[in-house]
Amino acid sequence: MWAYNETFYQIYPIGFCGAPTHNDGICVPRILKLKDWSSYLENLQIGSVLLNPIFESDNHGYDTRDFKKVDCRLGTNEDFQDVCDDLHKHHIKIVLDGVFNHVGRGFWAFQDVQEKKWDSPCKDWFYINFDGDSCYQDGFWYEGWEGHFELVKLNLQNPAVTDYLLDCVRFWIETFDIDGLRLDVAYSLDHNFMRRLRSFCEEQKPGFVLIGEVLFGDYNLIVNDEMLHSCTNYECYKGIYSSLNSMNLFEIAHSLNRQYGPEQWCIYRGKHLMSFVDNHDVTRITSILTTPAHLPLAYGILFGMPGISCIYYGSEWGEEGIKTPDNDYALRPCFEAPKPNALTDFIHRLITLRQNSDALCNGGYRNISITNHQLVFERRTGQERILIAINASESDFTIHHGELLGTFTDLLKSGSGNISQTLNGSLDLPAYSVQYLKEIS
Numbered sequence: 159m160w161a162y163n164e165t166f167y168q169i170y171p172i173g174f175c176g177a178p179t180h181n182d183g184i185c186v187p188r189i190l191k192l193k194d195w196s197s198y199l200e201n202l203q204i205g206s207v208l209l210n211p212i213f214e215s216d217n218h219g220y221d222t223r224d225f226k227k228v229d230c231r232l233g234t235n236e237d238f239q240d241v242c243d244d245l246h247k248h249h250i251k252i253v254l255d256g257v258f259n260h261v262g263r264g265f266w267a268f269q270d271v272q273e274k275k276w277d278s279p280c281k282d283w284f285y286i287n288f289d290g291d292s293c294y295q296d297g298f299w300y301e302g303w304e305g306h307f308e309l310v311k312l313n314l315q316n317p318a319v320t321d322y323l324l325d326c327v328r329f330w331i332e333t334f335d336i337d338g339l340r341l342d343v344a345y346s347l348d349h350n351f352m353r354r355l356r357s358f359c360e361e362q363k364p365g366f367v368l369i370g371e372v373l374f375g376d377y378n379l380i381v382n383d384e385m386l387h388s389c390t391n392y393e394c395y396k397g398i399y400s401s402l403n404s405m406n407l408f409e410i411a412h413s414l415n416r417q418y419g420p421e422q423w424c425i426y427r428g429k430h431l432m433s434f435v436d437n438h439d440v441t442r443i444t445s446i447l448t449t450p451a452h453l454p455l456a457y458g459i460l461f462g463m464p465g466i467s468c469i470y471y472g473s474e475w476g477e478e479g480i481k482t483p484d485n486d487y488a489l490r491p492c493f494e495a496p497k498p499n500a501l502t503d504f505i506h507r508l509i510t511l512r513q514n515s516d517a518l519c520n521g522g523y524r525n526i527s528i529t530n531h532q533l534v535f536e537r538r539t540g541q542e543r544i545l546i547a548i549n550a551s552e553s554d555f556t557i558h559h560g561e562l563l564g565t566f567t568d569l570l571k572s573g574s575g576n577i578s579q580t581l582n583g584s585l586d587l588p589a590y591s592v593q594y595l596k597e598i599s
Contacts, residue, residue, distance in 0.1 A: 159365065159367060159387055159430070160205070160251070160337075160365055160367070161205075161206065161338065161367040161369070161387065161388065161430070161466055162430045162466060162519060162520065163205070163513065163519045163520075164204075164205025164206055164251070164466070164513075165203065165204055165205055165461075165466075165467045165468070165469065165509045165512065165513075166204070166205065166206050166207070166208045166253070166432070166466060166467070166468040166469070167199055167202070167204040167206070167207050167208065167468070167469050167471060168207075168208040168209075168210070168434075168437055168438065168468055168469065168470045168471060169192075169207055169208070169209055169210065169471045170210040170219075170438040170471075170489075170490040171189060171192075171209055171210060171211070171212050171219075171232055172210075172211070172218065172219055172229070172231065172232070172490070173438075173487070173489075173490030173491055173492060174191070174192075174471060174490070174491075174492060174493070175188035175189060175191050175192075175231075175232055175492065176188060176191075176492035177229070177231035177232060178231055179217060179218070179487065180216075180217050181214075181215065181216055181217060181223075181229070181230070181231060182231065183230060184230065184231070185230040185231075185233065185234065186230075186231060186232075186233065187232075187233035187234065187237045188231065188232050188233060189212065189228065189232040189233045189237050189238050189241055190233065190237055190240065190241060192207075192241045192244070192245070193240070193241055193244045194495070195496060196244050196245055196247075196248040196250065197248065198496045198498075199245075199248065199250055200248040200249060200250060201506075202474070202502070202505075202506050202509065203506065203509045203510055203513060204250055204469075204509075205249075205250065205251060205513075206250060206251035206252065206253055206337065206338070207245060207250055207251075207252055207253070208253045208255075208340055208369075208468065209252065209253070209254055209255060210255045210340075210438055211229075211255045211257055212228055212229060212232055212238065212254065212255075213225050213226075213227060213228060213229060213257075214227045214228070214229045214230065215229055215262055215264075216262040216263060216264045216308065217262075217308075219255070219257075220257050220260070220262075220309065220342060221260075221261065221262025221263070221264070221308055221309055222257055222261045222262055222265060223261075223262055223264040223265055223266070224265075224266065225323070225326040225329075226326055226329055235333065238334060239333065239334060242334045242335055242336070243335075246335065251337035251338070252334065252335075252336045252337055252338075253336065253337060253338040253339060253340055253367065253369065254330060254334075254336050254338075254339055254340070255339070255340050255342055256327070256339035256340065256341050256342065257342045258312065258314065258323050258341065258342070258347060258351070259303060259311065259312060259314075259342060259343045259346045259347055260302070260303040260309040260310055260311045260312055260343075261309070261310050261312060262308065262309070262310070263294070263308060263310060265310065267280035267283045267284075268280070268283075268284065268310050271283075271284065271286065271298070272296055275288065275297060275298065276288055282313060282316050282318075283312060283313055283316060283318065283319050284300050284301070284310055284311065284312065284313055285300060285301035285311055285313060286298050286299065286300045287299040287300070292307060293307055294307065303343070303346070314347065314348035314351040315348055315350075320351055320354065323351075324354070324355065324358050327339070327355070327358065327359065327362070328358075328362055331359075331362050331363050331366070337363070337365075337366065337367065338366055338367030338368065338369065339359070339366075339367075339368055339369070340369045340370075340371065341368060341369065341370045341371060341386065342371055343371055344370025344371050344372050344380060344386065344389060345370070345371070345372045345373060345374070345375060345380075347370075347380075349379075349380070349385065352368075352370075352380060352385045352386060353384050353385055355368065356368060356384060356385055356386070367387050367388070368385075368386045368387050368388075369386065369387065369388045369389060369390070369432055369466075370386045370388070370389040370390070371389070371390050372389040372390055372392070373390075373392050374392065376425070377389050377391075377425075377426060377429070377431060378425065378426070378429075381426075381429055381431070387430070388429070388430050388431055388432050388465075388466055389431060389432065390431070390432050390434070390437075391417075391431035391432060391433050391434075391465055393413050393417070394410065394413050394414060394417070394431075394433060394463065394465075395433070395434055395435065395436075395440075397409050397410035397412075397413040397414075398410055398435055398456050398459050398460065399435065399443060399446050399447060399456065401550075402447060402449065402452040402455060402456060402550055403446075403447060403448045403449075403452075405530055405531055405550060405551075406530050407528060407529070407530060407531065407532065407533040407548065407550060408528055408530065410459060410533070411525050411528045411533055411535065414463055414464075414523055414525070414535065415523070415524075415525050417431070417464075417523075418463075418464045418522070418523035419523055419524060419525070420522060420523075420524050427522070430464070430465055430466050430520075431464075431465045431466070432465060432466045432468050433460055433463055433464075433465035433466060433467050433468065434460070434467075434468045434469075434470065435456050435457065435460055435470075435473070436470045436473050437468070437470050438470065438486065438489055438490055439481070439486065439489070440481060440489070441479065441480050441481045441489070442470070442472075442473055442477060442478055442479040442480075442489065443456055443473055444473065444476045444477060444478050444479075445478045445479055445480050449550075451552075451590040452550060452590070453476060453501065454501065454504055454590075454592060455548055455550055455590065455591075455592055457501075457504065457505055457508060458508070458546065458548060458592030458594075459533075459546070459548060460508075461505075461508035461509070461511070461512050461518070462518065462535070462537065462544075462546035462594065463523070463535075464521075464523050464537070467509075467512065469505065471493075472491065472493055472497075474498070474501065474502045474505050475496070475497045475498055475499045475501055475502045476499070476501050477491070477493075477497075479491065507570060508594075511569050511570070511594060515537075515542065515544065515596075516539050516541065516542055517537045517538055517539045517541075517542040517543065517544045518537055518544060520539065521537040521538045521539040521542065521544070522536075522537070522538050522539070523535060523536070523537060524536045524538070526545065526559055526561055526562070527557050527558075527559040527562075529557070531549065531550045531551040531555070532547075532548065532549050532550070532551065532555055532557055532587055533546075533547070533548045533550075534546070534547045534548075534557060534559070534562075534585065542596070542597075543596070543597040544569070544594060544595065544596050544597070545562075545566065545585075545593070545594075545595040545597075546592070546593070546594055546595075547585060547587055547591075547592070547593040547595065548587075548591075548592055549587035549588065549589060549590065549591045550590070551589060551590070552589050552590065553589050554586065554587065554588050554589050555586075555587045555589075556584050556585070556586050556587070557584065557585050557587060558583060558584045559583065559584075559585075560583060562581045562582075562583055562584055562585050563581055563582065563583060564580070564581060564597050564598075564599060565578055565579070565580045565581075565597070565598050565599040566578065566579055566580075566581060566595040566596060566597050566598065567579075567595070567596050567598055568593050568594065568595055569594040569595070569596050570592065570593065570594050578598060
C-alpha cells in the first residue's frame with residue numbers, strides 16, 4: 159500500500175480557498191488555488207493531499223447536497239479535474255473526504271421526502287418516523303447525527319443508498335482519478351457497507367486507500383484486510399502534546415508501546431494508523447503546546463513513530479488556531495501563499511528521512527529508555543536500526559543504557575560534518591533536541 163510510505167497533507171478546502179462559510183450559490187473557481195501550492199507541496203515531498211469535503215453542501219461541507227457536483231463556492235467539476243491533473247503531474251496523490259454517514263437537509267433525496275412525505279420513494283433512505291415532527295417542523299421526525307439535525311443520518315442498510323454511494327465513488331474515480339478516501343465518522347458507519355466499499359474500490363482502482371476517522375475504541379474492528387487500511391490515531395495524538403505539556407514522556411511511550419510494541423499483547427503491531435499532531439477539528443499544535451521549544455519535538459515524535467504521518471496545512475510553519483465552542487473557523491483559515499520557515503525546513507528533513515527509511519515506515523517499535531523528560535525508542539527492520547532520542551528538558555542530559563552501543567550517524571546532522579559517533583552505553587542529549595540515529599556498525 160503506497161500510503162504506508164508517504165506523508166499526507168490535509169487541507170480543508172472551503173477555508174483554505176477563502177470561500178463563504180454558508181453556500182451563497184455563486185460559482186467561483188477558488189479550488190484552482192491548489193495549483194498555486196502544488197510545487198510547494200512537491201518540494202516538501204508530500205505524497206498525498208487529503209482534502210476535506212469539496213462537494214456541494216449547505217454550509218461546512220459535511221452537510222452534502224450533491225455528491226457528484228463540486229461545491230459552487232469552489233468552482234466546477236472541470237476546475238477540480240484541472241487541479242487533480244496538476245497534483246498528479248507533481249507526483250501528489252489525492253484522497254477525498256467520503257461523508258457517507260449523513261447528508262445535509264438540502265440533499266435531493268431528503269428534499270423529496272420533505273415534499274412527498276410517505277409517498278416519497280426515498281423515505282427509507284433515512285431513519286424517519288411520520289408519527290413525530292422535527293425541530294424544523296418538517297411534519298416528520300428523523301435521526302440526525304449525534305443530535306445535529308442539520309446532518310440527516312443515512313440508512314446504510316438500505317441497498318438503494320449503498321448502491322448510490324458506490325456509484326458516486328465510481329464517478330469520483332472515473333472523473334477525478336482520485337487515489338483514496340477518508341471516511342468521515344467511520345466509527346458510526348455500517349460494517350457491511352465498509353466491507354463492500356473496500357472490495358468495490360479495489361476492483362475500480364487497485365491500491366485505492368481507505369482511511370477512517372475514529373476517535374476511540376478498538377481500531378482493529380475496522381482496520382483489517384476486509385475493511386479499512388488505516389484510521390486516525392487519536393490516542394497518540396493526545397499523547398504527544400499531553401506528554402510534552404506535562405513533562406511526562408511516559409505517557410506517549412506507554413501509548414506507543416501499547417499499540418506497536420514487541421510484546422504479544424500489543425494491539426496494533428503491523429498496522430499503519432494515521433498519525434497527526436493537529437487537524438481541522440482540534441486546536442493547532444502551536445497553540446496547545448505550553449513550551450514553544452517543544453514544537454519541533456512534537457514533529458520529531460510524529461515522524462519517528464509508526465503510522466502514516468499527516469500534516470495539517472499551515473501547521474508546518476507553526477500557524478496558530480484555537481478551537482472554540484461555537485465554530486471551527488479559526489482552525490480552517492485562508493492563506494494567500496505558503497509561509498515556510500525553519501520549522502518547515504525541519505519537517506521537510508523528517509519527511510525525507512522517513513521516505514528513505516524502511517525502518518521508519520514499516521519497522522517494529524520498542525522503548526529503549528524513558529524518563530519524565532527524555533525518551534529513546536527504536537524503529538527496526540532486519541536491515542535497519544534507528545534510534546529516536548527526544549530531550550524535552552531545557553537542560554542538557556546524558557542518558558545511560560546498556561543498549562546504547564555501536565556506531566551511529568545522526569540523520570538530522572548529515573552533511574554538517576558531524577557524521578558519526580560511537581556509543582558506549584550513554585548518549586548526550588542537548589536541551590530541547592531531537593536525534594535520529596542510524597546504526598552503521
